[in-house]
Amino acid sequence: MKDYETLPPVVVDRGEGARLFGVDGKTYIDIVGSWWCNLLGHCNPHINNAIKRQLDSLEHVIFAHFSHPPAIEYAERLCAVLPAGLCKLHFSDNGSSAVECALKMSFQYQAQMGKPRKQRFMCLSEGYHGETIGALSVGAMDVFTGVFKPLLVDSIRIPAPDCYRCPYGQERASCACPCLDAARAVFERHADECCALIAEPLLQGAAGMRIYPEEYLRGLRALCDNYDVLFIADEIATGFGRTGELFACARAGISPDLMCLSKSITGGYLPFSVLAVTQPIYDAFYADYSARRAFLHSHTFSGNPLGCAAALAVLDLLLNGRDGAAPALQTARGNAVWLHETLQSALGGHPHVGEIRAINLINAIELVADKRAKTPFPPARRTGRQIYKKALELGLLLRPLGDVLYFNPPLNTERSILAEAAALCKQSIETGIQW
Ligand SMILES: Cc1ncc(COP(=O)(O)O)c(C=O)c1O
Structure with a gap:
């Protein structure tokens, strides 16, 4: 609750696909699938x-x-x-x-x-x-x-x-x-x-x-x-x-x-x-x-x-699938290797990215103090949270698990949106914190 005093809750009043729209006019890519449950995008017409x-x-x-x-x-x-x-x-x-x-x-x-x-x-x-x-x-x-x-x-x-x-x-x-x-x-x-x-x-x-x-x-x-x-x-x-x-x-x-x-x-x-x-x-x-x-x-x-x-x-x-769209299971499989490679080439070489592990579209980026020794950052530093804040500013909902940032997007998210999210994630890591 005290954290909310310095980082007030984001109020959204609309969602469409992987995007959320804030009442303040800002847009966010929901790359965590709203705690891993949003499977096929917000306000999916067929489900609606x-x-x-x-x-x-x-x-x-x-x-x-x-x-x-x-x-x-x-x-x-x-x-x-x-x-x-x-x-x-x-x-x-x-x-x-x-x-x-x-x-x-x-x-x-x-x-x-x-x-x-x-x-x-x-x-x-x-x-x-x-x-x-x-x-x-x-x-x-x-x-x-x-x-x-x-x-x-x-x-x-x-x-x-x-x-x-x-x-x-x-x-x-x-x-x-x-x-x-x-x-x-x-x-x-x-x-x-x-x-x-x-x-x-x-x-x-x-x-x-x-x-x-x-x-x-x-x-x-x-x-x-x-x-x-x-x-x-x-x-x-x-x-x-x-x-x-x-x-x-x-x-x-x-x-x-x-x-x-x-x-x-x-x-x-x-x-x-x-x-x-x-x-x-x-x-x-x-x-x-x-x-x-x-x-x-x-x-x-x-x-x-x-x-x-x-x-x-x-x-x-x-x-x-519906209305000409491929089955979402197939779409996700088709994007999985590409997404992992995209994140790997954007972030794999970062000195504080210890590992990027993936299964299907889920990609977890583990941040570490020492890459070779795989030493975690001191939890009090709240490294993941600093990057979360920066990502929000940039329009990406990248809520971490401690110092593990992750992608777990809707399975039918278009490649262009995944690419945008990967670029925003990189920018958040590079500019969100004094390493
Ligand atoms: C593996 C697993 N089991 C159980 C739960 C609990 O589900 P719920 O939050 O709907 O009670 C979660 C929620 O994150 C989960 O990830």
Whole structure:
């Protein structure tokens, strides 16, 4: 709040594609996709129309015993494109709620499968899964969880891969994932008492867009199988094309037991989330009323029809394209290498750019005090924030994660806008701070 006294909030009253328009007449390129949820541009005409049409027939309805056509159609269309085996859906209204739901369901599942000792959760260090107490309990970032420690459930942490500062001295291109040994050791010790492992597949977003190898994700899946632990993929940030495939798990060729989806699911329009699970999980809760095996968990706005209408329009645009435009998934893939090369040639040689890592259109630029030693800047210096301020002045919304600047734009952003953003980013880094 005090920061706002020197940098007042930006008030925007209009958006179009990747651009936001301030009430003061300034324009901003939303290169962070409004916290990674804006998937297909602001005020996308196809999504707008889908919501408007839905609004004139049904805005919301109780989602218990009652349903509605957009929910039915969405369930069918989503299940058809989910990784193999995921076939039952539970609707909520934000990412953290989907995570809570996954944790509770895994816990109850193991109890109902006759394994009541399996009560704890495993997670990756540096992971982020949301702000509610359960989600914080499996989040490992002290900056978010520290003060709440006495309230949290004690989860078991696996040291996450850190490919930029790899403690095993491996290079990304040739890595054989020796860090999986540490994960294996944790499974050997704790799997008996664990119901599930939760992880962000391939990309730990809040940790600073840390990208790890597909091989590591496949390794985690195999460990879960071998040690009878459910695998929860938190695809809230990675789902719907962000990593170049519809889901990060698909990119690695694996299927989780439970998958959390939100953010881009409605193109970033509406609070909406889905937990997708397998048939065996569904079956563990299926019984006569008197058996008391049901999963008792609901939210007022679960399955909101406007959200379903937006989510359906998102699938159209991602997979099929509309009005002559190519499928957005394809457009993003077509621009990904070019964007990374553009940023690399603009900034790769900068003495304080330690690494530019990329997966699809997501590019993370890690700023360091010493490039060779990969030493971070002292946090009190707020290096990322200085550059954020400069970028705002120049018309670029480049909100950093600490000292990691990143691009995570709408998938259908035109190359000319990406090029403009890259140039503004370079200018912000070069002029935003006294190095
Ligand atoms: C991987 C991941 N999981 C969960 C969440 C929480 O989602 P929400 O903010 O909708 O509660 C986020 C939000 O950034 C996220 O990145």
